[in-house]
Structure formats: C-alpha cells, structure tokens
Amino acid sequence: MAKILVTGGCGFIGSHLVDKLIGKGHQVVVVDNLSTGKKENLNPKAKFYRIDIQDPKISQIFKKEKPETIFHFAAQIDVRKSVENPIGSARVDILGSLNLLENSKKQGVKKIIFASSGGAIYGETDIIPTPENHPEKPQSPYGVEKLAIEKYLNFYKKIHGLDYVTLRFANIYGPRQNSKGEGGVVAIFTDKLLHNQTPTIYGSGNQTRDFLFVEDTVDAALKSLAYGGLSSVNSLPIYNVGTGIETSVNELYKLLTEETGKDIKPKYAPAKKGEQLRSCLDSSKIKKSLNWQPKYSLVEGLRETISWFRKNQNS
Numbered sequence: 001m002a003k004i005l006v007t008g009g010c011g012f013i014g015s016h017l018v019d020k021l022i023g024k025g026h027q028v029v030v031v032d033n034l035s036t037g038k039k040e041n042l043n044p045k046a047k048f049y050r051i052d053i054q055d056p057k058i059s060q061i062f063k064k065e066k067p068e069t070i071f072h073f074a075a076q077i078d079v080r081k082s083v084e085n086p087i088g089s090a091r092v093d094i095l096g097s098l099n100l101l102e103n104s105k106k107q108g109v110k111k112i113i114f115a116s117s118g119g120a121i122y123g124e125t126d127i128i129p130t131p132e133n134h135p136e137k138p139q140s141p142y143g144v145e146k147l148a149i150e151k152y153l154n155f156y157k158k159i160h161g162l163d164y165v166t167l168r169f170a171n172i173y174g175p176r177q178n179s180k181g182e183g184g185v186v187a188i189f190t191d192k193l194l195h196n197q198t199p200t201i202y203g204s205g206n207q208t209r210d211f212l213f214v215e216d217t218v219d220a221a222l223k224s225l226a227y228g229g230l231s232s233v234n235s236l237p238i239y240n241v242g243t244g245i246e247t248s249v250n251e252l253y254k255l256l257t258e259e260t261g262k263d264i265k266p267k268y269a270p271a272k273k274g275e276q277l278r279s280c281l282d283s284s285k286i287k288k289s290l291n292w293q294p295k296y297s298l299v300e301g302l303r304e305t306i307s308w309f310r311k312n313q314n315s
C-alpha cells in the first residue's frame with residue numbers, strides 16, 4: 001500500500017480522509033500545525049509531524065518519509081482573515097503550498113490532490129449550477145490563493161511531470177467541523193441550537209449554498225487517488241465536488257430546527273460585506289470521469305452531524 005502524506009490531517013475534512021486512508025491499509029503521515037486542527041481528530045495509526053507547511057524543515061520530512069502521494073488540505077481557510085490580512089493568508093496558502101510543491105518535485109512525489117474551493121473561486125456566476133469551465137472571479141484573497149495554487153499545479157505538471165487532481169469543494173459540513181470559526185454555518189447553527197442559543201442569520205437568509213456531507217467529500221478524494229491524472233488542454237484534472245442542489249440559509253435553518261427539535265427563531269443581522277448571493281456547483285464532470293456522486297441527502301447528512309454534536313458538545 002502507498003505511503004501518503006496528508007497536510008491538514010488534524011482538521012475537519014483532512015482527519016476524515018486520514019481515517020479512510022488508514023482503513024484501506026495505507027501508511028499515512030500527517031503534517032499539521034494545529035492552528036485550527038485538533039490532536040483529538042488525529043487517527044492514532046497516522047505518523048504525526050506538528051509543523052507549519054511554510055517551514056523549510058519540511059524538506060527533512062519529505063526525505064525521510066518519501067511519500068508517493070500528497071493530499072494537500074492544510075490552509076488558512078478563513079475568508080474574512082484573508083480580507084483583513086492578505087499577506088499573512090498568502091504566506092500560508094501560497095508560499096506554504098509552494099514549499100510542498102518544491103519538495104514534491106525534489107523527492108519524486110507522483111501526485112498531489114489539492115483541496116480547492118468551488119464556492120470561493122467562481123464568485124457570483126452567470127450559470128447555476130456552475131461548471132468548471134465558467135470564468136473564475138474570486139471575491140476574496142482566499143479564492144485568489146486557491147486559484148493561484150491550481151495554476152501552479154498545472155505548471156508543475158507541465159514542466160516537472162508532477163500529476164495532480166484539483167477538487168473544487170462546495171460547502172462541506174459534518175462531524176468535527178469547527179463551530180466557532182467563520183464559514184461552517186451548519187456547525188455554528190447546530191452548536192447554538194443544541195445549547196438553546198439564538199443563531200444569527202446575516203442578510204435575508206435567501207442566499208444559497210451547495211451543502212455537501214464530509215463523507216461524500218472524502219469519497220471524491222479517495223476516487224482521485226486511483227485516477228491516472230490524464231489531462232489535455234481542454235480537460236484539466238480539475239473537478240467540482242458538490243451536490244448541484246441550491247439550499248438557502250433559511251431552508252437550512254428550518255431543517256436544522258426540525259431535526260434538532262428546537263423551536264428557536266433566528267436573529268437577523270445586516271449582510272456581511274461582499275457575501276456571495278448564490279453558490280452551487282455542477283459536478284457532472286467528476287461523475288463521468290471518476291464515477292463519483294454524493295450518497296447522502298442533506299437531511300441524512302444533517303442527522304449524522306447533529307448526532308455527533310450531541311455526543312461531543314461541551315457546554
């Protein structure tokens with residue numbers, strides 16, 4: 001079985017991925033600085049290095065471990081922080097990623113699977129659900145950073161033969177998602193409702209998102225591992241990973257109150273500046289090429305998520 005390095009393996013999505021890879025018998029090395037990730041998310045069978053992806057000492061890990069494949073999931077994921085401090089955000093997301101790419105080139109890594117963001121890359125779109133060939137108009141430094149790495153990956157493939165798969169994720173939710181940060185609306189609402197607190201909806205609540213359950217997300221990442229990485233000018237190995245279903249924040253809120261059994265009315269506050277009105281991904285390309293499609297309906301995914309939060313809530 002292959003030696004695989006997962007950056008961000010103590011985070012929300014990365015830790016689920018590590019569990020699945022280990023379940024399949026792979027040898028997994030995790031690199032994470034625990035800035036948002038948690039040690040308790042880490043599978044005990046993974047070898048762990050607590051280190052920043054920007055650190056030049058990463059080269060020693062590459063030399064020692066000689067991974068065949070990298071799942072690059074570590075990132076500064078907070079859109080608002082990227083707006084407030086674009087330089088700090090780019091240091092992690094761009095320079096940190098380049099540090100990994102340079103080491104991958106030197107140590108003969110075969111393939112990188114990159115966690116990009118469909119929500120952040122396209123911006124407001126003319127076509128919904130949005131396909132991969134839609135023009136990218138990111139509205140935040142975070143989105144620009146993700147797009148930059150996609151372009152670097154293409155460069156490393158072309159010039160250095162390093163294979164890659166880019167996965168443009170929709171809005172991912174599920175167990176272990178941080179309920180305190182920005183962005184994880186399912187986690188934030190669920191946590192508040194279970195604590196009998198009033199969640200805040202910013203704007204009208206009519207803004208829509210494409211909510212994908214974390215198990216389905218990880219399934220797409222696993223399918224990319226087996227994928228040969230063939231690409232042509234017209235078809236780069238870049239895939240949207242979403243449900244293609246638009247759900248408004250108000251609809252989501254209603255489902256969560258029904259599933260938690262909490263009759264709590266939300267508070268409405270002014271919309272956040274620059275917030276996207278609609279976001280929904282067309283994932284027909286990955287369905288066709290990698291035979292991936294989501295298995296969980298939104299209600300099923302929310303039930304699993306609520307049940308995890310019930311068991312793990314710290315009051």
Ligand SMILES: NC(=O)c1ccc[n+]([C@@H]2O[C@H](COP(=O)([O-])OP(=O)(O)OC[C@H]3O[C@@H](n4cnc5c(N)ncnc54)[C@H](O)[C@@H]3O)[C@@H](O)[C@H]2O)c1
Binds near residue numbers: 037169172
């Ligand atoms: N959650 C979503 O809805 C979503 C959507 C699109 C894309 N993504 C991408 O998926 C990936 C995983 O996101 P997540 O939601 O699991 O976030 P997360 O914050 O839970 O995970 C990120 C992990 O990376 C680690 N990390 C951050 N900076 C680091 C650094 N400089 N060096 C080493 N480790 C570092 C964190 O400690 C954490 O464990 C990210 O690349 C994110 O941009 C997430």
